[in-house]
Amino acid sequence: MFELWFGIVAVMFTAYVVLDGYDLGAGALHLVVARTGDERRQVLAAVGPFWDANEVWLLAAGGALFVGFPRVLAAGLSGFYLAIFLVIWTLILRAVAIEFRSHVGDVLWRAFWDAVFSLASAALAILWGAAIGNVIRGLPLGADGWFALPLFTTFGTTPPVGILDWYTVLTGVFALVALVGHGAVFLTWRTDGPVHDRSRRIAAALFAVLVLLWPAVTIATQIVNPVLFPNLAGRWMAWLGLVAAIAGIVAVFAGLRRDRGLTAFLGSSAWIVGMLVATAACLYPVMLRAVPDAAYSITAAAGGNSAGGLRSALGWWIVGFPIAIAYFVILFRVHRGKAVAAAEGQGY
Amino acid sequence: MDPLFWHRFQFAFTATFHYLFPQLTMGLALLILVMKTLGRRPGGEHWNDAARFWIRIFGINFAVGVVTGIPMEFQFGTNWAGFSAFAGAVIGNTLGMEGLFAFFLESSFLAVLVWGEAKVGPRLHWWASLALFAGSWLSGYFIVATDAFMQHPVGAQAAAGGVLQIADFWAFLLNPWALLQYAHTMVASVVTASFVVAAVGAYYQLRGQHAAAARDFLRVGVLSGLVASVLVAFPTGDRQAKQVARYQPVSLAAMEGRFTSGPYAGITLIGQPDVTARRLDNPVEVRGLLSVLAYGTWHSNVPGLDAFPPADWPDNIELLYYAFHIMAGLGTIFILLMAASALRMARGRLDRSPALLWTLMLAFPFPYIANTAGWLVAELGRQPWLVYGILRTGAGASPNVHAGTVLFTTIGFAGLYLVLGLLFVFLIGREIAHGPRAGLEAAHV
Numbered sequence: 001m002f003e004l005w006f007g008i009v010a011v012m013f014t015a016y017v018v019l020d021g022y023d024l025g026a027g028a029l030h031l032v033v034a035r036t037g038d039e040r041r042q043v044l045a046a047v048g049p050f051w052d053a054n055e056v057w058l059l060a061a062g063g064a065l066f067v068g069f070p071r072v073l074a075a076g077l078s079g080f081y082l083a084i085f086l087v088i089w090t091l092i093l094r095a096v097a098i099e100f101r102s103h104v105g106d107v108l109w110r111a112f113w114d115a116v117f118s119l120a121s122a123a124l125a126i127l128w129g130a131a132i133g134n135v136i137r138g139l140p141l142g143a144d145g146w147f148a149l150p151l152f153t154t155f156g157t158t159p160p161v162g163i164l165d166w167y168t169v170l171t172g173v174f175a176l177v178a179l180v181g182h183g184a185v186f187l188t189w190r191t192d193g194p195v196h197d198r199s200r201r202i203a204a205a206l207f208a209v210l211v212l213l214w215p216a217v218t219i220a221t222q223i224v225n226p227v228l229f230p231n232l233a234g235r236w237m238a239w240l241g242l243v244a245a246i247a248g249i250v251a252v253f254a255g256l257r258r259d260r261g262l263t264a265f266l267g268s269s270a271w272i273v274g275m276l277v278a279t280a281a282c283l284y285p286v287m288l289r290a291v292p293d294a295a296y297s298i299t300a301a302a303g304g305n306s307a308g309g310l311r312s313a314l315g316w317w318i319v320g321f322p323i324a325i326a327y328f329v330i331l332f333r334v335h336r337g338k339a340v341a342a343a344e345g346q347g348y
Numbered sequence: 349m350d351p352l353f354w355h356r357f358q359f360a361f362t363a364t365f366h367y368l369f370p371q372l373t374m375g376l377a378l379l380i381l382v383m384k385t386l387g388r389r390p391g392g393e394h395w396n397d398a399a400r401f402w403i404r405i406f407g408i409n410f411a412v413g414v415v416t417g418i419p420m421e422f423q424f425g426t427n428w429a430g431f432s433a434f435a436g437a438v439i440g441n442t443l444g445m446e447g448l449f450a451f452f453l454e455s456s457f458l459a460v461l462v463w464g465e466a467k468v469g470p471r472l473h474w475w476a477s478l479a480l481f482a483g484s485w486l487s488g489y490f491i492v493a494t495d496a497f498m499q500h501p502v503g504a505q506a507a508a509g510g511v512l513q514i515a516d517f518w519a520f521l522l523n524p525w526a527l528l529q530y531a532h533t534m535v536a537s538v539v540t541a542s543f544v545v546a547a548v549g550a551y552y553q554l555r556g557q558h559a560a561a562a563r564d565f566l567r568v569g570v571l572s573g574l575v576a577s578v579l580v581a582f583p584t585g586d587r588q589a590k591q592v593a594r595y596q597p598v599s600l601a602a603m604e605g606r607f608t609s610g611p612y613a614g615i616t617l618i619g620q621p622d623v624t625a626r627r628l629d630n631p632v633e634v635r636g637l638l639s640v641l642a643y644g645t646w647h648s649n650v651p652g653l654d655a656f657p658p659a660d661w662p663d664n665i666e667l668l669y670y671a672f673h674i675m676a677g678l679g680t681i682f683i684l685l686m687a688a689s690a691l692r693m694a695r696g697r698l699d700r701s702p703a704l705l706w707t708l709m710l711a712f713p714f715p716y717i718a719n720t721a722g723w724l725v726a727e728l729g730r731q732p733w734l735v736y737g738i739l740r741t742g743a744g745a746s747p748n749v750h751a752g753t754v755l756f757t758t759i760g761f762a763g764l765y766l767v768l769g770l771l772f773v774f775l776i777g778r779e780i781a782h783g784p785r786a787g788l789e790a791a792h793v
Binding site: 076081 | 407408411412414415416418419421422424425426427429430432433435436437438439440441443444445446447448449451452453455456457458459460463464466467468472507508511513514517746747748749750753756757760764768771775778
């Protein structure tokens with residue numbers, strides 16, 4: 001049961017990163033790929049109908065974590081307190097920017113919200129990357145099962161650690177490059193004209209940077225968490241993830257070269273899914289890794305709901321999950337095709 | 349300073365601010381669905397114009413509701429980690445279900461409802477209005493059910509490690525407290541939406557603008573306002589009060605400022621509670637009414653605060669007392685105002701009753717006040733418990749977060765929400781100034 005619910009939570013967070021990832025990436029690129037008012041509205045038309053539903057995956061994943069592993073949620077959210085509020089405030093600013101921007105025609109109003117949208121999107125990508133970095137590096141959990149992290153300490157990865165250190169900043173930058181690349185690929189797929197052309201060029205450049213950063217992040221990960229990669233032995237899920245990630249990168253470059261936007265988007269999605277699956281599979285069963293004393297780590301079993309509680313929650317999850325998928329099928333069908341900037345007052 | 353104070357202050361502030369928006373969203377979703385349904389009948393095209401106007405208001409309001417709701421989900425973990433670790437195995441169910449069953453439904457069809465009418469056609473657009481209605485009302489249920497567990501914990505049992513676990517899922521989900529509180533909360537949100545719709549109608553009527561829309565808004569607003577104002581008092585409010593009398597008698601005593609037990613208990617109309625001296629100053633009361641309302645007979649004994657140890661008293665009796673009286677008093681006035689307006693309308697004379705129109709136009713903030721006061725009654729009345737009778741509020745706060753950190757984020761929220769509130773008022777003001785236009789092309793910037 002713990003393994004199943006660990007999988008459920010991982011699947012839902014992965015869905016969040018893949019789906020909200022592209023609109024975060026598109027948002028971060030907003031100022032760069034879209035120069036004129038019409039181009040800006042084209043980008044907004046591409047992500048506008050989706051961003052809210054994409055973001056719901058975060059809340060739904062949080063809900064699954066809550067019921068599946070209440071102890072992990074409680075320790076994690078309270079321990080990352082300040083970082084979580086930065087995430088919340090950035091989420092608020094970004095959403096307000098998308099929703100309010102086109103209500104008023106004034107050029108300064110729009111320029112302001114375009115900048116907010118872009119900066120908040122980029123900040124969120126970095127924060128999520130840093131969050132994963134923290135989970136991999138480890139947290140100062142005590143015997144009581146709680147921890148508290150300041151925003152930063154010495155930027156070293158040895159105790160006392162902070163939310164930001166050289167490693168988590170590196171993973172933050174890695175996530176930024178990956179998600180902005182993912183967003184660029186999405187815009188390549190969903191737009192035409194100058195926005196499409198610029199997105200395609202930027203996507204190729206970003207994935208080239210990503211391929212260069214990947215080994216650096218891998219080496220850094222081995223340094224801060226030497227017990228992670230040895231877990232690769234005997235974990236077929238992790239290998240599957242790695243294969244998907246590599247195949248995804250190949251698909252991105254192939255898709256971009258032949259201007260097949262959808263192929264490239266599926267490729268960048270596969271890369272993200274593969275990386276997250278491999279990471280989760282290597283971390284399991286530890287959900288919150290304790291440093292320096294690994295004995296205080298919170299595992300799925302220690303942080304989890306009772307077996308009976310997990311079974312009863314599975315009852316509603318199994319009904320709700322396919323419904324959520326069905327909504328996304330409808331959503332993508334209703335808004336299929338290249339995004340077109342809406343007429344004034346009739347869309348994002 | 350004690351971090352508990354700031355944890356409570358922050359949650360109360362963010363929850364109160366948040367609930368200004370969903371209370372309109374939920375009620376308005378129902379009224380939009382009604383307008384869209386009327387608009388499908390032959391000759392009902394003007395109802396589609398009315399719906400289009402309110403959908404624009406809905407879109408802005410919904411967006412602020414979403415962004416102010418996101419923090420609430422996180423705050424369970426960030427500020428109330430003790431509570432989350434203790435009860436997450438139980439309330440994680442309703443919070444998780446809200447995401448899967450309600451948020452996906454709302455968010456997938458929001459853009460279709462707000463921007464998609466020309467693209468998807470009238471049929472699918474009607475379905476989108478149904479989706480937003482169903483999604484927002486489902487969301488309301490999951491939140492009320494979560495709160496109901498804190499008010500009246502059923503369906504759970506103690507588990508290893510001193511935490512709770514689900515004992516009976518359906519008993520938890522269909523908590524009798526939740527069913528009543530939900531009915532009361534939802535009709536209260538329809539009261540808010542009705543008053544807002546009627547106020548905009550009255551505004552246009554008084555200015556002699558948008559005659560057709562003014563008439564439609566007043567019709568919908570006053571009729572649904574009358575029905576909802578009655579329902580919010582009887583049976584839902586009345587039953588809710590009886591439920592409090594049964595399961596939280598100490599809260600009822602505090603709500604009424606009742607310090608001594610006894611029969612022929614009265615409903616206080618005027619009076620200031622002096623908790624230190626344990627009495628009400630200058631009380632004006634209807635003798636025996638509380639005994640009847642709570643227990644059915646004039647001579648029923650209604651326990652006062654003296655029947656309970658002070659450690660179990662709600663810790664802010666004064667605010668609880670005023671919140672209850674403001675809610676109940678306003679609720680009574682709502683019925684009178686809407687009944688008078690409906691009578692005038694039935695005689696076809698509402699559009700020539702400036703005094704009544706002025707009252708309707710200026711009355712729209714009061715349902716917001718009443719709704720807010722209602723939640724204050726529920727949550728202050730629950731004190732000093734976080735989960736009634738099981739977990740004290742102090743034991744639920746995050747043990748590893750200090751006061752300086754909580755104050756920092758509280759100040760951040762204060763600033764952010766001030767800006768958000770101003771932006772909201774600005775954008776809604778613009779929409780109302782532009783007014784409804786006939787036909788689909790009625791776009792503006």
